[in-house]
Every structure is written in structure tokens, then in C-alpha cells.
Amino acid sequence: MIYQIDRPLAQTELFSLTVINYNGKKSVLKEPRSDKGPEEYRLACKSLTREENHLKLLRGNQGVVQLLESSFGDPAIIINYVQGLTLAEFIREGREKYLQNMLLGEQYVHHVLEKVTDAARIQSSLSQILLAHADFSPSNIILNPQVTLIDYGSSVGRSGKFGFPTTPSPKKSIYCAPEQILHTDVNETTDTYSLAMTLWESLEGLPLRNTDHSFAQENELKTAFFSHHPYLAREITTLIRQAAAPSSFDRPKLEEFADALSAIKI
Ligand SMILES: Nc1ncnc2c1ncn2[C@@H]1O[C@H](COP(=O)(O)OP(=O)(O)OP(=O)(O)O)[C@@H](O)[C@H]1O
Ligand SMILES: [Mg+2]
Numbered sequence: 001m002i003y004q005i006d007r008p009l010a011q012t013e014l015f016s017l018t019v020i021n022y023n024g025k026k027s028v029l030k031e032p033r034s035d036k037g038p039e040e041y042r043l044a045c046k047s048l049t050r051e052e053n054h055l056k057l058l059r060g061n062q063g064v065v066q067l068l069e070s071s072f073g074d075p076a077i078i079i080n081y082v083q084g085l086t087l088a089e090f091i092r093e094g095r096e097k098y099l100q101n102m103l104l105g106e107q108y109v110h111h112v113l114e115k116v117t118d119a120a121r122i123q124s125s126l127s128q129i130l131l132a133h134a135d136f137s138p139s140n141i142i143l144n145p146q147v148t149l150i151d152y153g154s155s156v157g158r159s160g161k162f163g164f165p166t167t168p169s170p171k172k173s174i175y176c177a178p179e180q181i182l183h184t185d186v187n188e189t190t191d192t193y194s195l196a197m198t199l200w201e202s203l204e205g206l207p208l209r210n211t212d213h214s215f216a217q218e219n220e221l222k223t224a225f226f227s228h229h230p231y232l233a234r235e236i237t238t239l240i241r242q243a244a245a246p247s248s249f250d251r252p253k254l255e256e257f258a259d260a261l262s263a264i265k266i
Contacts, residue, residue, distance in 0.1 A: 001072040003029070013169060014044040022078055027068055031076035045075045047153035050162045052077050054152045057129050063122035065142075065150045084144025087115065087202060091138055095205050098225060105225035109232075110266050112202040116195055117261040118147040123191050124254035131156040132186050135168075136194035137175040138201060156186045170211040178213060178246050189251035196243035196257075203236070208244070235264055 006019040009028060014036070018029045030051075032044035055067035055077070069078040085093070098108035119141050123133050133140075135154040142148045154168070167183075168176050177193035179186055200208040203221055210216045219241060226233035239260050245251045252260065 001069065003027070003078070013171075014040055014047065019081060020078070022068060025068075026081040028079050028081050029076060030079065031074065046162075048075050048077060050155065051151075051153040053162065054130060054155045054157055055079070057157070058126060058152070061122075061126060061129075063118070063147055063149060064126070065148055065152075079150075082142045082144055082148045082150065084142045084148070086139050087112075087141040087143060087198065088138035090143055091202050091205065095202075099223055102225065102228060106266055109203065109225065112199065113236075113261050113264060113266070115141065115143055115147055116199045116202070117258045119149060119198075120192070120195055120254045120258040120261070122147060122149055124188070124258065127188055127254070129158070131158055132188060132190045134180065134186055134190055134194075135172070135175075136191055136198055137172065138198050141198070156190075173211050174207045174209055174216075177248065179248055181213070185248070187248055188253055189248045192243045192251045192254055192257045193245075193248075195254075196240045199236075199243075199261075200240050208240070229266075232264070232266060239264075 003020040003022040006021055006026070009017040009019045011017070011033065014033060015030055016033045020027050020029045030048070032041050032048070036044075052067065052070040055065070056070075058064045059067060065082060066080045067077060068080060070076075094108050098105045119136070123136075130152075132155065133149065133152065134156050135151055140149065140151040142150055168180060173181060175194045175197045177186075177190045179190060197208055203226075204223060207216055208219060219237065221233040221237050239257075243251055243257050251257075
């Protein structure tokens with residue numbers, strides 16, 4: 001395997017991500033962190049195997065990060081580099097401005113609704129291949145400016161071959177549906193739940209729920225922009241509440257969630 005290292009990209013709980021030049025293309029090497037213990041290494045390998053196998057199934061699908069190389073001796077994958085900001089970075093950069101200016105507020109809310117809708121539609125289009133992405137959060141959606149979904153390390157396939165994904169860490173569990181915490185059946189609406197949490201955080205700047213799944217905030221959008229748009233606040237809040245219903249059977253499917261979001265007029 002020949003590649004040139006460009007720069008470090010990210011260091012997460014289990015992984016080290018590096019921007020590399022691979023076959024003349026800017027790419028990303030994702031591998032287990034070398035500074036962690038054997039248990040973390042085992043979890044990282046399990047997640048990489050899952051991601052590698054599921055990305056193979058998703059090859060050629062629009063809006064999904066592409067697997068370029070895998071199984072080259074070391075537990076690692078090479079994926080295409082997606083230029084752009086993650087939704088998490090976009091929130092950090094854009095929300096403050098949106099709080100202060102009503103016109104920018106409209107643009108920001110419109111943009112966020114559109115991007116979460118796109119994420120729901122992309123994942124919905126994969127439902128014949130995968131049951132769920134199972135790890136939606138603002139940091140797993142890249143805007144370039146079209147949406148690209150990344151991080152299929154927790155995804156759930158239709159074959160059940162890779163068993164249950166690893167138990168989410170407390171930091172990530174704020175986006176997880178109850179069935180993921182309880183290890184009961186995950187389905188498409190598991191992603192609806194996490195996208196609803198992602199949407200809330202994009203609009204309010206803070207998570208809706210605590211790690212124990214109690215509400216961290218009053219569940220009504222209340223930033224300055226929404227106090228001037230109470231009808232809109234109610235409409236979005238109602239949709240988020242439905243999408244984050246405790247029982248997966250009470251939630252809209254991804255396509256229904258996307259349709260409801262795109263019907264909101266700002
Ligand atoms: N293909 C890519 N192109 C550009 N940036 C990427 C790419 N893949 C990952 N990143 C960046 O690296 C970060 C971590 O990558 P990734 O989500 O795959 O790791 P993880 O350990 O599985 O994440 P998590 O913290 O969600 O568990 C992403 O949030 C994003 O900022
Ligand atoms: Mg991630």
C-alpha cells in the first residue's frame with residue numbers, strides 16, 4: 001500500500017484519521033489509535049470491519065463516503081476525502097450570527113432544515129441495503145455543500161452478520177434512540193430519532209436530551225429567532241417530538257420525516 005501522509009485530520013475516542021495522498025487523490029486513512037489499550041483496539045477493529053463491509057455494499061451510492069481501499073494487512077480503511085464542513089462545525093460557525101440577525105436567522109434555519117432533510121433522504125434510499133446508519137450526529141454529516149454521510153462504523157446491516165454495534169459512549173448516547181441503549185431491535189426510525197436530535201442541536205446549539213435520556217432542556221425552541229417566529233417554533237418542535245418518540249413504532253420513517261421537514265415554510 002503506497003500513500004503519502006498529508007496531515008492529521010481527527011483523533012476520536014477509538015480512531016486516528018489522517019489526510020493522505022493515495023493514487024494521486026486526497027483521501028482519508030482511518031485506523032485504530034496506537035496510544036490506546038487492547039480493549040479499545042478490539043472495539044476499533046470490530047467497528048472498522050463493520051464499516052468496511054457496509055461501505056463495500058454502499059459503493060457507488062450518491063451522498064455516501066466511498067471506500068477506496070481496505071484489508072491491506074493492517075486494520076484500516078481508506079475513504080475519499082470529503083471537502084467541506086461537518087454539520088457540527090457549521091453549527092459552531094453559524095449559530096451565533098443567526099441568533100443576532102433575523103435575516104441570517106431565516107437563512108440558517110432554512111439551510112439546516114434542508115440539510116437534515118437531505119441526510120434523511122440519502123439514508124432512506126439505502127434502506128434496501130442497510131437497516132440503519134445508527135450513529136447520526138452533527139459530526140457525521142459533511143456539507144460540501146451537498147450532504148455526504150460518513151462514519152458507518154455502527155451501521156446495522158440486513159444480514160445481522162456483524163451483531164450488535166458497540167455500546168455507545170455517554171458522549172454519543174445523547175443522539176441514540178432508546179432501543180440502541182437497551183440493545184433491542186434497531187430499525188429505520190432509529191435514524192429518524194438521531195436526526196431529530198441532530199436537528200434540535202443545530203437550531204438550539206445544545207443537545208435536547210441528557211445521557212440518561214431525560215430532557216436536558218424544555219422541549220420548545222426558544223432562541224431569539226424563534227421567539228419572533230412562534231408558529232414556526234411550534235411546528236418544528238412538534239415534528240421533533242414525534243421523530244424522537246420513545247417507541248420506534250411511533251416515529252415517522254425517514255422518508256416521511258424528510259417530507260414533513262421539506263413541507264415547513266419559513
Ligand atoms: N472522508 C472524510 N472526509 C473529510 N473528513 C472526514 C472524513 N471522515 C471523517 N472525517 C472527519 O473526522 C471526524 C471523525 O471521523 P469518524 O466519524 O469516521 O470517526 P469516529 O471515531 O467513527 O467518530 P465518532 O466520534 O462519531 O465515533 C469526522 O467527524 C470528520 O470531521
Ligand atoms: Mg463520527
